[in-house]
Amino acid sequence: MIEKIIHLITNASLDKNDSVIVAALKLLKNDCNLEELVGDYFAQLVSMIPLVKEQSTKALLIETIVESPEFVSDDTMLDEYVKLISEGATNVQEAARCLGAFTASGCTNNQIFLQLANKLNDKFAVEILVSMGRSNWGETPHYLKSFAQEVQNAQRIKYRSGIIAAFLLIVHPLCSEYTHVSSLSFGYPFTEAAMNDWAWVTPKNTEHIVQKKIVTSKEADILVKLGDLLRLNMNLSSNEVAKLYTEFFEDKNPFDVIYTLPK
Numbered sequence: 001m002i003e004k005i006i007h008l009i010t011n012a013s014l015d016k017n018d019s020v021i022v023a024a025l026k027l028l029k030n031d032c033n034l035e036e037l038v039g040d041y042f043a044q045l046v047s048m049i050p051l052v053k054e055q056s057t058k059a060l061l062i063e064t065i066v067e068s069p070e071f072v073s074d075d076t077m078l079d080e081y082v083k084l085i086s087e088g089a090t091n092v093q094e095a096a097r098c099l100g101a102f103t104a105s106g107c108t109n110n111q112i113f114l115q116l117a118n119k120l121n122d123k124f125a126v127e128i129l130v131s132m133g134r135s136n137w138g139e140t141p142h143y144l145k146s147f148a149q150e151v152q153n154a155q156r157i158k159y160r161s162g163i164i165a166a167f168l169l170i171v172h173p174l175c176s177e178y179t180h181v182s183s184l185s186f187g188y189p190f191t192e193a194a195m196n197d198w199a200w201v202t203p204k205n206t207e208h209i210v211q212k213k214i215v216t217s218k219e220a221d222i223l224v225k226l227g228d229l230l231r232l233n234m235n236l237s238s239n240e241v242a243k244l245y246t247e248f249f250e251d252k253n254p255f256d257v258i259y260t261l262p263k
Contacts, residue, residue, distance in 0.1 A: 073106030110138030
């Protein structure tokens, strides 16, 4: 399979048939075992980089190459890929996946952080760094301290919003009823999935998210109460469960609560 796709890509590059190259690369990247992308197959793809002129195609080519077990961290390729990101040649999800593959091959988190911080606009860089899901970016230069703080706050917001979205899905009857058709995302496809994942909400585990200032101590206590009720198989329509919503949000707008980090 790999051999046929590489052959197809090579012929398409000679014919300058970009649509075929893109289709073949997507098939290779998403539907094949890239553990097999080694030896001559790997070398052929790498040799194509300077030949591909379309930016989005070149980004896709690099994204495929770096997931090969044969790829070793390459600063030149990283520079080129980040430049392509800055030019809009790929999206956040694919960039985060590819940069994660760069780190797996020997590139450091700090290199990634500095590249994105220095070469992308702040909002785009923050979105990609948060999507990568890393917590330690290494030593930050003084001039990037405020940016590093912005990344850290965005990571906390992502974590906090995920926790509270799951909480809402369980305790709010309308969220539970309409989650399967709602355009809003709660992190779970249906209420039962959120309930099954609620086992982590114990006093010991909530200490971590309180210390990281993801939730307040009061909010953590309410999460633990919900966890206790779920372990008792309490009916979600019970007054005890319904009261937790009011206790958590009080009389505040839920969105204000979700996007306000603890001090």
